[in-house]
Amino acid sequence: MAEAQPTLDDLRRQIDEIDITLQELIVRRAEVVTQVGALKNSLSGGARAVHMRPAREAIILRKLVERHRGPLSKATLVRMWCELMSASLRLEGSFSVAVCMPSAAEAGYWDLARDYFGSMTHLVPRESARQALGAVFDGEASVAVLPMPQSTDGDHWWRLLLSRDAKAPRIVARLPFGARGSERGAPVEALVVGPIVPEASGLDRSLIAVETAAELSRSALAAAFKAEALEPSFRVFGVGPAETGGYLHLIEVPGFLSPDDNRLTRLARGLGPALQQVWTLGCYAEPLTDAELGIAAKPKGGR
Numbered sequence: 001m002a003e004a005q006p007t008l009d010d011l012r013r014q015i016d017e018i019d020i021t022l023q024e025l026i027v028r029r030a031e032v033v034t035q036v037g038a039l040k041n042s043l044s045g046g047a048r049a050v051h052m053r054p055a056r057e058a059i060i061l062r063k064l065v066e067r068h069r070g071p072l073s074k075a076t077l078v079r080m081w082c083e084l085m086s087a088s089l090r091l092e093g094s095f096s097v098a099v100c101m102p103s104a105a106e107a108g109y110w111d112l113a114r115d116y117f118g119s120m121t122h123l124v125p126r127e128s129a130r131q132a133l134g135a136v137f138d139g140e141a142s143v144a145v146l147p148m149p150q151s152t153d154g155d156h157w158w159r160l161l162l163s164r165d166a167k168a169p170r171i172v173a174r175l176p177f178g179a180r181g182s183e184r185g186a187p188v189e190a191l192v193v194g195p196i197v198p199e200a201s202g203l204d205r206s207l208i209a210v211e212t213a214a215e216l217s218r219s220a221l222a223a224a225f226k227a228e229a230l231e232p233s234f235r236v237f238g239v240g241p242a243e244t245g246g247y248l249h250l251i252e253v254p255g256f257l258s259p260d261d262n263r264l265t266r267l268a269r270g271l272g273p274a275l276q277q278v279w280t281l282g283c284y285a286e287p288l289t290d291a292e293l294g295i296a297a298k299p300k301g302g303r
């Protein structure tokens with residue numbers, strides 16, 4: 001005899017049981033997070049600290065995607081975990097995000113911030129990248145969501161990060177990390193900046209600012225990086241003159257580079273007198289790819 005099909009009530013009863021189990025687990029997770037927050041507060045010695053750990057979040061999201069199965073999309077699961085981790089972060093202490101939003105029509109950074117930091121995190125709009133970053137420097141916001149730098153930018157906000165102070169704000173994440181949600185306007189990319197010590201997630205890219213004398217060519221700069229096995233990509237080439245008269249370049253390299261990495265010392269030596277200064281501005285965990293997220297390649301020209 002064929003087994004009886006479950007009724008709608010049977011299936012809903014199963015869903016109700018699963019929801020109870022899920023909720024119990026979420027309650028337990030929140031209890032552990034509260035302990036993490038207390039531990040972080042005791043380690044920071046009472047100083048006001050930003051508890052976000054983007055590298056740890058990237059590791060969690062990558063593992064989540066790797067072990068996922070079944071019909072629910074990985075992109076949706078990542079979005080759910082982003083909401084969960086941001087809610088956790090708010091349990092540990094105050095957390096808010098200043099977002100570069102020049103006008104109501106340019107809401108791309110807001111959409112990215114909301115997708116990553118969740119709909120309950122306090123987002124504050126600022127008219128320019130410089131103002132959003134200013135909110136972090138003034139302690140009005142924990143982190144800022146800023147446009148990915150381009151050579152054509154009128155205002156190079158990353159120049160405000162040229163500091164040797166270990167507590168200065170740093171680039172710590174890139175958005176979107178998961179799939180793009182519904183967004184307004186043309187798709188944009190952003191960097192997250194905050195007073196957080198950059199950490200390696202295992203698959204990272206680092207951002208370096210290099211100040212050179214005006215005459216140094218792109219190929220000479222690239223050769224010096226390659227000699228140290230640092231494959232450079234120039235995000236911004238030769239804006240200047242800097243305060244000290246040289247030219248500033250924003251360069252991205254694969255991997256995690258801390259300020260005391262000896263490749264930087266050797267790079268400085270290799271560049272010789274043409275080099276004036278090198279700064280590490282932070283790093284970001286490489287975002288999940290469409291292939292990792294199980295998203296089919298888009299047809300050329302389409303979205």
Ligand SMILES: C=C(O[C@@H]1C=C(C(=O)O)C=C[C@H]1O)C(=O)O
Nearest residue numbers: 036051052053056057085088089
């Ligand atoms: C719980 C932590 O704090 C935050 C919340 C996280 C989470 O919910 O898993 C992960 C990283 C942090 O941004 C942590 O640092 O482990």
